[in-house]
Amino acid sequence: MLELNKGVDILTDIGGVKGEAEVDRVLREAMDDTEFAKIEKIKNPLARLKIANTIALGQPDKVIVNTGNDQDKQRIRELCLTQGEERALAIPGHTLHYDLAEEQARIVDRTFYIANPEDTVSSLANRIERTEAYDYVKKHMVGMMKGMILVIGFYSRGPVGAVAAIPAIEATTSLYVCHSAELLYRNCFDQFDAEAERVGHFFTNVHCQGPNRAEDLPNARVFMDRSWQTTYSTFCTYAGNTLLLKKGNHRFAVDRATYYRKGRELSEHMFITGLEGPGGRVTYFAGAAPSGCGKTTTAMVGEKFISDDLAQIWIAEDGTIRSINPETGIFGIIEDVNWTDDPMILDLLRHEKAEVIFSNILVKDDKPYWVGSGEETPKEGFNFQGEWFEGKKDANGKAVPLSHANARFTLRAEVLANCGDKLHDPSGVITKVFTYNGRDADTMPPVRVARDADEGVVIGASIVSKATATEVGATGVKRQPWANQPFIPGALGDNMVAQFEFFNSKDIAEEHRPIMAGLNYFLTHEARGGEGNGLLGEKRDVKVWLGWLDRLIHNEVASIPSPVGLLPEYEDLKNMFAELLDKEYPKELYDKQFALYADKILARVDLQYQAFKKEENIPARLFEIYDEQRKQVEELKAKYGAIISIEQLKEFNG
The missing domain is CATH 2.170.8.10 (Phosphoenolpyruvate Carboxykinase, domain 2)
Structure with a gap:
């Protein structure tokens, strides 16, 4: 169990500001009359304490409070240009930012969870003890903001008032980061106090890029203090390392869902989009995919776009599963x-x-x-x-x-032309389909559906993906449980228990239970007996895969049972390719995409089985499902050989 507010609070201890009078003094001395009048509207004592200690720690030359009004936003745009963090392009409103040449992706090797001695941290993450992190902050961040402007912003990670929305403070010396936050998040300056009281807490984020030199990059760090829900980012500029409202706070939200809202909420690395089906109905999907694996492209397939990256999900009182986008941009x-x-x-x-x-x-x-x-x-x-x-x-x-x-x-x-009208609806969208995909070149078919919630959780837990350019120095094929692996702070077993409990919850009404599916549009010709690494199909075909899932949940298409899930019938897909994409779908292509390659599936099952066996507290149900899959695939292989066609699968099913 993660225990909040345990251990020394690094920010307030090193900042050294204590008591209301001292907070008021620091804020008054750091700000001119205009900015001080703004901060006086924030009454939350803890928020004021955090801000005062950020100022005391960093010692900036100037402090700006961003209320999100038109005047403040325009000021930030102009400062981005005058400070040289952005440059104007030919089209009005378009600007360009460059990160350091050596730091244009997440610095996963220098990203750490601050932990107390008794805390359990994910085996797929980096851990740093609180004492060591304390020493780093004291050495590098004291006085780090001298000569700089510190901007304080107040945001809501989700529509204000939504069950799963969480307020946050972003304190940064980067005008580019502040500009980005205004495009990607909901400024809630006017509602911050009320939201902090409603939720019971808020996230704090402190960033300083330092001199912005390549020689400082070895000292770059992204720290996430899970206990005090505070992030620190130093000596870096790339938004994935510095816009801490995004993946930094997503990690805290995962903790919150896993340990304090277990069985009721999830915080996922998922798109949310609404797909129009027959008769004009709209079915909302949430789909997980690692960064760089087509999440935005898939989200844009929907006619009612909500999110391309993150989702806060909960079970509503009416028995539906609801989803919101903690962000409001791309x-x-x-x-x-x-x-x-x-x-x-x-x-x-x-x-x-x-x-x-x-x-x-x-x-x-x-x-x-x-x-x-x-x-x-x-x-x-x-x-x-x-x-x-x-x-x-x-x-x-x-x-x-x-x-x-x-x-x-x-x-x-x-x-966006397809932006959904429920983007800012605090009640969220009723979500009926959950999908999981990685960059899988050779194993799984383009679409498959779990037969029950347990199989669905296992599909999510079993995502693998080729490393992409979103992480500095990452290579090879990686396991990516729920496509959320880089952002799960605690033990994977804890997160998996939360997944099983959520999707099996008795609070979900039977008529609103979702289907859970695997997607894969990265199969290659080479993997199916052809030549070259070109895709076996096109990325835009995902509209058909989603369309089939929409029809399946409304009982309008058939399915074929297989060891890896329910598969589509050819005639259904053929008709949908013609209807949705106005293109032919040859039977030969279908046969290649949906044939089961037994040895590859068995190798994938063994990979996951052995990896999860090394983890603590993994639910036994996961291994039972892997055993069932292995047994079924081995039976098919014994009867038909290493490649099982759809016709053979149907014959086997009787």
Whole structure:
């Protein structure tokens, strides 16, 4: 069990500010009359204490309170440009930010959970003892903000008043981070005190990029103090390391759901989108996928977009499962965003229709370019490695691409043509389908459905994915339980228990029990007897896979039982490809995509089985399901060989 407020609170102890009078003095001395008048509207004593100690710790030259009003937001935009953190592009409202060349993804090797001696931390995460973290903060963060502007913002991670929404403070010396927060989160300055009282707590985030030099990167750290729900980020600029409202606070929300809302709430690395089905009905999906594995593309398939990255989920009093987006914007990977796959997004990136921050792409004549746009691109310009020309090599002799593989765009969700009208609804959306996918090139079919909640939890626990450019230095194929692995602070066994309890909860009304499915649109020709690493199908085919799931939950299509889940019938998919995508779906392609490759499935089961056996307190039900899958696959292999066709599967089922 995670115990809150245990151990020394590093921020307040090193900051040294104690008592209401001392808090008032620090705030008064740090701010001019205008800013002090703003902070006086925040009455929560703990929030004021945290802010005062942040100021005492960092010792900034100036403190700004961002209320989220038009005047404050415009001031932040202008400061981003004058401070040099962003530059204006040709289209009004579009700006460009560059991170350090060596730090353009999450620094997973320097990201740590601050732990008390008795705390259990995920085996897939980095741990640092409280005493060591204390020493680091005292050595590096005292006076770190001298010569800088500190911006204090107040945000809600979710629509204000939503059951699973949590307020947070973002204190940063980066105007780019503050600008990003205004696009991605709901500023709740006016409601902060009431929200903090309703929820019973808030998250605190402290960031300082320091001198912003490559030589400081070895000292860069992202700390998450689970006990005091406070994050620290130093010597780094990439938003995934510095916009602590995002993945830093997501980790705290996972803790909250696992230990204090078990069986009632989940905090997931999931998109949320509403898909229109026959008769104009809308079915809402929540889907997990590791960063860089198509979550945004999948979310954009829906006609009622809610989220492309994170979801707060709870069981409502009426027995439905409800989901909200803790964010209100998109921090999306821009590589391969093109007119074919992402026309709505590209329309916003190429026209004066939205406020957009680009990062780590190439610019030429104040126009942004990136890899995979499908457009004609310049042979030279300025990009994330400085002056660039086609054929340029880095220090290791490797070609420098036009844009970084983790280059991003940031914009508000409301500007999307398919933005759902329930984005800001505190009651959330009723969620009927949960999907799980990774970057699986050779094993699982494009879509499969669990036969019950337990199998669904196991599908989520069994995600694997090829490493992507979202993490510095990551390589190879990785296990990604629930696609949330980098953001689960506690023991995986604890999180798994929470998953089983949630989806099996008696509080979910029978008519509202969801279906849980595996998605995979990364199968390659090579993996199915062909040549090359090209995709076996297209990414846009996911509209059919989601459409089939919508029809399945409404009992409008058939399914075929298999060891890995229920599979679709060919005729249903053929008709849906024609209806939804206006394209043919050859039987030969279906046979390749949905054949079961026994040895690969068995190897995958063994990989997961052995890995989870090393963990503590993993529910026995997980291993029972793996055993059942192994037995079924071995029976099929004994009868039909290493490759089992759909026809053979049907024959086996009788």
